[in-house]
Amino acid sequence: MNERGRNENTKDKGDETEAKIIRELISCGYSVSVPFEDNDKYDIIMDDGGELYRIQRKMRWTNKENTMQFNTHSQTTKAGKYHEDTYHGEVNAFLVRYPENEKIYWIGIDDATEQKMELRFDAELNHPSINWAEEYEFSGEIP
Template sequence: MNNSPRQGEKSELAVASELMMQGYGVSFPFGHNHPYDLIVDKDGTLFKIQVKTAKQEQGNRYYIQADANRYETKDVDLLAGYSEAEVATFFIPVDEASGKRQRVTYTDLEKMGSDYNRQSANHISDYLFSEATQRV
């Protein structure tokens, strides 16, 4: 049932709730013909966000299925992945998205075997809302 519209709605509400708890204003667009699911007000700047349910890939790595070619920066600012297992959300600027899967890891940086792994990992610390919006 994870691929159902209900799961998507659950993810949208979880992301909206998390952002509201952080003090941001959150709006839902009226209707279903928008390329984004949420509008978030961060200090007077509005961000359009497309929400996806994140799936576990292996270990502490999660991904969202979001074809980067489908989203343009004029329509969507951020892709948000909500992981119910981690009870956490990550945000990827659309212009950083590439390919069909967007991945983020929750593994502690100290537990990654090498400097190369640490530097090449899409670590959650770089994909929090406050971090990702600085790159939009």
């Protein structure tokens, strides 16, 4: 339950994530639009005054220490059949909220994997395949 005594579900958490991301983008000076329907691959349109960016917002989960993960594919059921689709060609970036530190991470679609992506905060070794969370922290500037 949240502080208001309501049970939170994934829709509530997603709405909270979207609201916090929109607030952050607006506070950084961007114009933000939200699609009228829920059927688009993107959740937010961000305008920097010159370009429009299609953003898919994500909430993370933690599956191991010092790491966050998020899906980089969509899961739907159409006509009784399960489908998984990537966002490549459909969005420009993922904006991921990490509630534990209240930071937002910008992952460009070209950096994203096709299923799940893992960002690490710390590791015992520095391996080239590690995606370091600090490198994706959204500072207000589009990478």
